[in-house]
Amino acid sequence: MALVRVVRAFRLSILAVSAALALGGCMQTAGPVAIAQPRADLDSMVYGQPYSAPQPVVVADTGGAIGALRNSFASAPAPMPVGYAAPMAAPVRYDASYHLDAGDKLRVVVYGQEGLTNSYAIDAGGSITMPLIGAVPARGRTTAGLAGEIGARLRNGYIREPSVAVEIEAYRPFFILGEVSAPGQYPYVPNMTVESAVAIAGGFSPRAKRDVVTITHTEAGGAMRAMVPLGTPLSPGDTVFVGERWF
Helix, strand or coil, X not given: CHHHHHHHHHHHHHHHHHHHHHHHHHHCCCCCCCCCCCCHHHHHHHCCCCCCCCCCCCCCCCCHHHHHHHHHHHHCCCCCCCCCCCCCCCCCCCCCCCCCCCCCEEEEEECCCCCCCEEEECCCCCEEEECCCEEEECCCXXXXXXXXXXXXXXXXXXXXXXXXXXXXEECCCEXXXXXXXXXXXXXXXXXXXXXXXXXXXXXXXXXXXXXEEEEEEEECCEEEEEEEECCCECXXXXXXXXXXXXX
């Protein structure tokens, strides 16, 4: 009996020690841990070698979520290059080939001669009237041709070597008649079409024929009349007639 009691007491002491150790481990609380990056000079003093940063961890592509994420980045389209468009060119003016006529308003510049530089309107006779040289025929001429004529007249007894430039300040008006809301005479705007002329005149009347119109165009050689669609370009001095539909 005495031997049994000794064994039991030994077992109880072992259990008590184990319980105390376990209880002590559970009672410990982990405090905040601050990890400071070691300085290279301290590493050299303590460990004899400088500190080297840890190498990045490479995650193996084993499929699943990581593989899908990597494939999504790989298949993403490359960013589109950015381009900047050049400014749009201004509408082409046809002053160089345009033939002048009554109603056009011109700006005549004679360099060094302020008394001759001015704005001139072509009268019903097709001429402009300038100081010193009087009436100069302009109908049917281009701006370059008129500048040459003015220079030749000034050179004849007035200015030794005149330098003349002529530009169109305002084109002669166009006319629109017939089945529009407000027929009449309107200022010409460069690059006009028949459709824009109808819009300027207030649009078609309820009885207007809307697919084609009649244009009368006058040149130095005479007048020309034709039936044209609405997208046809319009020239200064043209007359547009909008007909009436039958039903």
